Amino acid sequence: MAPYTNADFATAPKIVIHPGMKPATGETQASDSVPAEWRAKVEGTLINPASLLATDYLNHFNEVVMLLGMVPDMPEMLEDAKGWKLKSYPEHFRASGLSYGELAAEAYEHIPAATKSAFELTVDQLAMVIEVTVSRLTTAIEKGDADVIRATAQNGTDVMHILTDRIGAVIAGANETLHQSEIDAMMAAVPSGDITSSGGASQADIDALFD
Structure with missing residues (x-):
């Protein structure tokens, strides 16, 4: 899959900010502006001067999203997806081998x-x-319901694409986020039936993360 670039998210659709959302507003305050020193340091690199972030971090998520989308036709891909572990932004860039990787990791400490x-x-x-x-796909595969497997993979990857678009928009300089209730609603859009896993994360885990 081709790497994301800043241009890919320059026109990302705006998500309405809901009351109580963190951050409470999509507008960057003067105190949150990028320091001029760091704007100068990232000039000529793929680090966006509006945010001090770079889109290569999205490539950390690309493979696992692709693997999960393949599960309905190639269930063995789920085992590969289970091996994915989240890396922090600095961890990703320090291990990336990119010419600006160390600078990107350092700049992260100075973003608004x-x-x-x-x-x-x-x-x-x-x-x-x-x-x-x-977790849901693991349970669906154990139950052998092809329709639930396909719908679960589609639903999950659809939400992942929405969230990667949001991350890309933040990298491009917008601070809007999705309210957790919106994600809950999207993740509930799966076929009826018992798809609750006996282990791993559940929808309650998502709720608890943001309580």
Whole structure:
């Protein structure tokens, strides 16, 4: 899969901010502006000067999303997906081998507070959706219901794509996030029937993460 670029998210659709959402507003306050020193440091790199973030982090999620989408036709892909582990933004870039990897990791310590809040919230949401989808698919495969397997994979990866788009928008300089209730509603859009796993994450885990 081709790497994401900043241009891919320049026109990302705006998500309405809901009361109580963190951050409470999509507008960056003056105190949250990117320091001029760091704007200069990232000039000429693939690090966005509006946020001090880079889109290569999205490639950390690309493979697992692709694998989960393949599970209905190739159930063995689920085992590969189970091996995926979340890396923090600095961890990803320090291990990336990219020419600007160390700079990206250092810049992360200087990104605006509102940007970091929106970014980390959405990354946590995406990681939990991945975990829940893996758990649900494990149970669906054990039950042998092909329709539930396909619907679960489709539902989960659809939500993952929405969240990766949100992360991309934050990287491009927008601080909007999805309210947890929106994610709950999307993750509930699966066929009726018992798909609750006896182990791993569940929808309650998503709720608890943001209580």
